[in-house]
Amino acid sequence: MAREMMYGDAIAAAIIAEMQRDPNVIFYGQNMAMTERDPMLKKFGKERVRIAPISETAEIGIGIGAAMTGLRPVVELWMSEFMLVAFDQVINEAPRFRYMSGGQVSVPVVLKAGYGFCAGWAGQHSNCIYHTMMGIPGLKVVVPSTPADAKGLMAAAIRDNNPVVYLHPYMLTLDKGEVPDGEYVVPLGVADIKRPGTDVTIVAIGWMVKKALAAAERLAEENISAEVIDPRTLAPLDVATVVNSVRKTGRVVLVDQAPRHSSAAVVIAGEIAEHAVGFLRALRMVTALDTPIPYSEPLENYVVPNEEKVVEAVKSVLTHKAVAA
Amino acid sequence: MPKKKARKSSARSTQSGSDQLRWMYTQMVRIREFEEAVKRTFIHHPGVIRGHSHLGDGAEASIVGALSTRHDTDFVMPSYRCHGYPIVLGTPLRQMMAEVFGRKDGLCGGFGGSMHLADPSRHFPGTSGIIGQSIAQATGAALTAQVKKKGQIVYCFFGDGASKQGAFFESLNMAAVWKLPIVYVLENNQYQAYTHFSLEDANAVAGDPLSKKAEAFSIPGATVDGTDPVAVQKVVAKAADRARAGKGPSLVETKFYRLSAHGNVITVPPLPTQFPEHEAVAVYGNRKEFERWKSKDPVKRFRERLLKSRVLTQASAKRIEAAARTEVEDAVQFALASPLPAPEEALQHVYA
Structure with a gap:
């Protein structure tokens, strides 16, 4: 129940x-x-x-x-x-x-x-x-x-x-x-595939899972099949579930509300680089921009990842566009 | 390797009169012998002790006087200067010394070292090496005692330096609000690492005792001669009674003098390290101060007092001292003979 x-x-x-x-x-x-x-x-x-x-x-x-x-x-x-x-x-x-x-x-x-x-x-x-x-x-x-x-x-x-x-x-x-209802325990250290897919892997954290699922829904309308993975626990991190998905899709977008270099995404990217080498064709990190979080709404919206940024990133990894640092 | 049975717990708060005084002297001597053996190891076996070791010589009367009021299941939560307390609780010196030496048979398997002894089987859950932080954790043990209602209290020991940390003020406030069963023993050994307390404590600057801090939390505060175990016992007993009666925390300042430097010299390998001269001499050039306090050595003073009052005879005092020396020497030999841990053991104990 x-x-x-x-x-x-x-x-x-x-x-x-x-x-x-x-x-x-x-x-x-x-x-x-x-x-x-x-x-x-x-x-x-x-x-x-x-x-x-x-x-x-x-x-x-x-x-x-x-x-x-x-x-x-x-x-x-x-x-x-x-x-x-x-x-x-x-x-x-x-x-x-x-x-x-x-x-x-x-x-x-x-x-x-x-x-x-x-x-x-x-x-x-x-x-x-x-x-x-x-x-x-x-x-x-x-x-x-x-x-x-x-x-x-x-x-x-x-x-x-x-x-x-x-x-x-x-x-x-x-x-x-x-x-x-009743006793319900989700084990720590086990990621959850929130939406299965075949073309691209999206790994998202916390609030960003919601954004990633919305983006995946929109991408489906364009016949792009995105797999959305939620690690659920960042430590211990279920690297295997992420890597297995990337081995399947070869393309990955990491969505994280944190700034790039203090994100979980950057850690997951490192694990993918080591464990999915040979399979990985393109990777993008969609993170907060490197600013403190501003007060006013348009400023805040600009800095934080959203559905559009995820959709755009997915399309870029599918066309394998290089991204300038 | 000589085999010797580990000592049983020797804490005896139920003893009275001469027996208890002899017990106190015995524990003080055991602590002193242990600390001197640690210090000697830096010279006799350079490289065996790594990192930073902090000795409690000078603190014997404070430690033993306070713990003489302890009941068997009360928690003891000291700082990283932690050798003395488990000695009184009855933790085997062999395992303690092996831990200081980083050996497999160490109390913590070589994972903690001198600063992080732990013996939860004797209600000594562990220590923090970050000054003052363990005051909060000790306060948490008092929360356990209060919730579980088994009549336990907590003895929380820390130095004068720690009483300037936020953790001190936050913890005493919360302990007072929640009426937690804890005795805070502020061991004023007069030096915050290398800095004399008169340079860093507002009460000291104003000429007040450090126990004045208790007033800020509306709890009892007292300062006692920390070189006299009987005086310490008397004051701590009152604080412990208050904690046991559910009336909340107290702050006791035991004032004494650390007889060794803060710790061994901080050197970078392969340079060997050993204990420098006390800060009074090495930093402040004040040998007079050091000699004056050394003449008040709590172990020697207590010995003289017990001889004078005939609680001890020369012969019985020497027996106690010889036994402590033998016990500590056995611990050193045991620790030296104990193997180092296998490298891959490092992967154990990260998660429960």
């Missing part, structure tokens, strides 16, 4: 289900559970659902320490950039303890944050910073693109015994989709 659900609600449903399943799961963050009317607070009580001050270093560090000693905290960080004030905890604490202790401890903490809020939030609240995190051994990075994946990947993130950064594109919060 499945029901239609909004993306944001699907995340909440997963957290609630996991809290019901495991008393060690706790949930806290800033500006949440502020009154006794809060439904999560009512359900789970003040011990397990908490309001935190604006203290990301402590919030994340406490999550790590609690995870090392037997809890499974989910830390609500709201916006991924807020992690930047506590990046030591994210990059150089959480993923290190297991290794440094020779496997004696584990750190099952989930750091939940929205990202890429392209709705006029300007330079400091609209960014995609997963590139820095996806290359950190010991850390897992999740970026769901549908309500069903949002639910299934949150369940998997909470059950995982490693630190997981769960990043949800803010622009998808109100999107609706079919979500399986």
Whole structure:
């Protein structure tokens, strides 16, 4: 059984289900559970659902320490950039303890944050910073693109015994989709072919999956068959699914909301170059332009990838046009 | 290789009177012997210890006095200057020394080294090498203790330098808001790495004790002579009682003097490294200060006190010291004989 659900609600449903399943799961963050009317607070009580001050270093560090000693905290960080004030905890604490202790401890903490809020939030609240995190051994990075994946990947993130950064594109919060009822777990590290195709491979991340699917629909009208792959987790990255598709199509477009050199696309391009050599005929990266995100709408739209840019890129790889650097 | 059974946990908060004083002295001596053996290794076996090692000589009274109030399942979360605490918890010195030497039989299989000892089986989950950050993680252990309701508390140790980190202020605020069961032991060893604390601490500049920081969080704060384990015990016991009663955190400043330099000299291989002179001498040219504090060596002072009060005799003191020397020497021999890990073991333990 499945029901239609909004993306944001699907995340909440997963957290609630996991809290019901495991008393060690706790949930806290800033500006949440502020009154006794809060439904999560009512359900789970003040011990397990908490309001935190604006203290990301402590919030994340406490999550790590609690995870090392037997809890499974989910830390609500709201916006991924807020992690930047506590990046030591994210990059150089959480993923290190297991290794440094020779496997004696584990750190099952989930750091939940929205990202890429392209709705006029300007330079400091609209960014995609997963590139820095996806290359950190010991850390897992999740970026769901549908309500069903949002639910299934949150369940998997909470059950995982490693630190997981769960990043949800803010622009998808109100999107609706079919979500399986009851227990639903999407394994980490498994990409999903959102649309099968034969002419070209499009690999897209987060909000960009929606753009890529819209572009694929338009291309189909022109008899171009695009395969759209959503990695779903950037770490571990399912390289095999991407490479197998590129071996089939020989042409690939990587769509990423992040700026070119701090994108996941650039990492995936490297894997394709190494593993699909001999098969690859053309590759394009459609990323944000190399600017901070501007405030005004036409400026913002200009900088961020969209459906038209994807369509154009697909056509260029099919005609094998060289692109000037 | 001499075979010797690993020591059992020797932490005994239930002992009283003379037995406990002797236990304290024994632990202090074991810590001192271990740290001196680490230091000697840089000379006797150059290259065996890599990276950066930080010693706790001078901190013995603070460590042992505080942990003498600990119950068996309480968490201990120190900084990267971490050798002393597991010694008191009963972690086998063989495994500890083997870890410092990067050996296969090390506590962490050679993955952590001197800065990152961990013994979760004795409620010592690990340490951070980034100054101050472990204060947040220790506060998280206190959250576990509060949620799980098993009566545990957390002993969080960090230096005067760490108390200038954002993690310190954020964590103490959250611990106070959530009334977390934790004792923050600010070990003021007077040097933030190479910088004297009077140059970097607002309370010190104003002539106030560092425990004044507690006032900012409306929690109890106290400063105690960190060279006297009995004085430390008394103050920490009060803070621990408060934590156990669910009344929240306290801040205890134990003031003493780090007797070794911050760490071994930072050199680039193949240049060998060893411990330099203490910063007081090497950086500030103040040998007088160093000698004055050395004359207050907490281990020597406690020995004299216990001899005077007849808790120890010359013979019993020497027995304790000889046993510690034997135990540490055995640990060094064990560590030297332990093989290095196989290179491909590096791929283990990345993910759970």
